[in-house]
Amino acid sequence: MKKENQNSYKEKRKKAHEFESREAYLNHELEIMKFRRWRIHLPFRDFNIELEDWVPALAATIGKVVMVTAMVAVFATQFGLSPEFVAENVRYELLIAGGIFVLLFSAILNPNANLAGTHGPMIPLIPIIAAAGGHPLALGILIGVFGLALSITKGGSKLMKLTGVGVRGGLLIYLGAVGLLSQITKLEAWASSGDIGYVSFAVIGITILIYAYLAKINKRWLAIPLCSAIAGIVAFALGADFAFTTKPGLPHMNPMWWWGEDTGWQLGLPNVGHFIAVIPFAILAVAMWSPDYLGHRVFQELNYPKKAKNVLMDVDDTMTVASVRQMIGTALGGGNIASSWGTYMIPAAIAKRPIPGGAVLTALLCVLASVFGYPMDLAMWEPVLRVALIVGVFLPLLEAGMQMVRKHKDSLSAGTCIFACAFVNPVFGWAFTMLLDNLGLIGDSERAAELSWKEKLIIPGAMFIVCVVSLALVGQLPGIPGIF
Structure with a gap:
């Protein structure tokens, strides 16, 4: 029986030429796969690696370099560390967390768990964390502990079920729109600083045309590699400067070097005070x-x-993987704060591919980028970076949110969610609107009537209180000074 279960995918699998279209083949692949939690999964036995898997792998590698660089650079600024430290730590994260950890957990042990990426919304809070006397190692350990507690109690899936369609749509629309405008603004600022403002206009204009055409022919999964490549070529052809500077090599592999008093982070090991200082930030994360x-x-x-x-x-399970990855990665010396890997999952879903195939390729690309160094320079170049995030993350977020908000009652919840997100931030907007939606004060009253009081008030109310208190402690509520 065990052998039959393991071979069920191989037995049900058909070759691509047996289907009328590529989409039909990819849909069939998704329908016949059945992953087993915390069991060994192998390529070509439990899943296949297709051409489409290269798309999320490329997008994830670009996103990994970009996001980890942004996060570690802010940490480095607060602690007075050099740009060389940033490059070394990013290379370390790519090798350990982006390569080995991804391959082990999301490709082999649990393909239903998304890859552990970077927690972008935490980047603006890093200066506050440092000013409060926080320590990166203490922060990483507590995030891992709190995350494991939430995953073990199944809190993540419960909160997902209690989030109505309108709230989901509003959250996605807000994140997509704000992120899209932010990336365009940053690209324009980069071009203007080099007195080549026309480059940003040309890059965005061509990106819009290519993305629209890919959407028309149902090939949006090609958007990240194609649009990023063309953006880089166009920018270089129009006079934008680019040079490879990160040489091949390996990072320091000794955790004690990273957490030494005179090496790596130059902070030494954390004490009790450091752990107390980062508690509200870990809860918020x-x-x-x-x-x-x-x-x-x-x-x-x-x-x-x-x-x-x-x-x-x-x-x-994704929360479990992110929590374990957070504790291990930080203990080894990495500066990343983990979350679900959006620049992987979004293009993978659009390309109709499951998690493990692209995870194998992502691990390979992250290791190669770390060892060779030069791909890191290309992924971090502004035209490539901004276009990859626009077409790979923010435009799909915006489109998905708009697809979800089809009914008038859902649009009311979505509008309230967008308003609340803009007033404070997406965490407050989500928690506040979920509470109102589940109580039936906005949105679908029929859905609210079917919920128990625990689902209506107790769980959403507790989540709202946790979010508001955490935001208040770290000074993220408008007009209210933070304690830390």
Whole structure:
């Protein structure tokens, strides 16, 4: 029986030429796969690696370099560390967390768990964390502990089920629109600083045309590699400067070097005071996970066939993987704060691919980028970076949110969510609107009537209180000074 279960995918699998279209083949692949939690999975026995898997792998590698660089650079600025430290730490994260950890957990042990990426919303809080006397190692350990507690109690999946369609749509629309405008603004600022403002206009203009055409022919999964490549070529052809500067090599592999008093972070090991200082930030980081994970799972639900239930991302298992990755990665010396890997999941869902195939390729590309160094320079170049994030993350987020808000009652919840997000931030907006929606004060009153009081008030209310208190402690509520 065990052998039959292991070989069921191989037995049900058909070759691509047996289907009328490539999409039909990819849908069939999703429908016949069935992953087993915390068991060994192998390529070509339990899943296949297709051409489409290269798309999320490329997008994830670019996103990894970009996001980890942004996060470590802010840490380095606060602690007076050099740009060489940033490059070394990013290379370390790519090798250990982006390569080995991804391959082990999301490709082999649990393909229903999304890859552990970077927690972008935490980047603006890093200066506050440092000013409060926080220590990166203490922060990473506590995030891992709190995350494991939430995943073990199945809190992540419960919160996902309690988030109505309108709230989901509003959250995605807000994140997509704000992110899109931010990336365009940053690209324009980069071009203007080099007195080549016309480059940003040309790059964005061509990107719009290519993306629109790919959407028309149902090939949006090609958007990241194609648009990024063309953006880089166009920018270089129009006079933008680019040079490879990161040489091949390996990072320091000794954790004690990273956490030494005169080496690496130059902070030494944390004490009790450091752990106390980062408690509210660790709570807030984990509280932010649920809306983030929710958005990534939605993309699978929108793009996968209805029968493909067995390959959907498991929110609780993803939290477990992110928590373990956070503790191990930080203990080894990495400066990343983990979350669900959006620049992987979104293009993977659009390309109709499950998690493990692209995870294998992502691990390979991250290791190669770390060892060779030069690909890091290319991924971090402004035209490539901004266009990859626009077409790979923010435009799909915006489109997915708009697809979800079809009914008038859902649009009311979505509008309130967008308003609340703009007033404070997406964490507050999600928690506040979920509470109102579940109480039936906005949105679908029939849905609210079917919920128990625990689902209406107790769980959403507790989540709202946790989010508000955490935001207040770290000074993220408008007009209210933070304690830390």
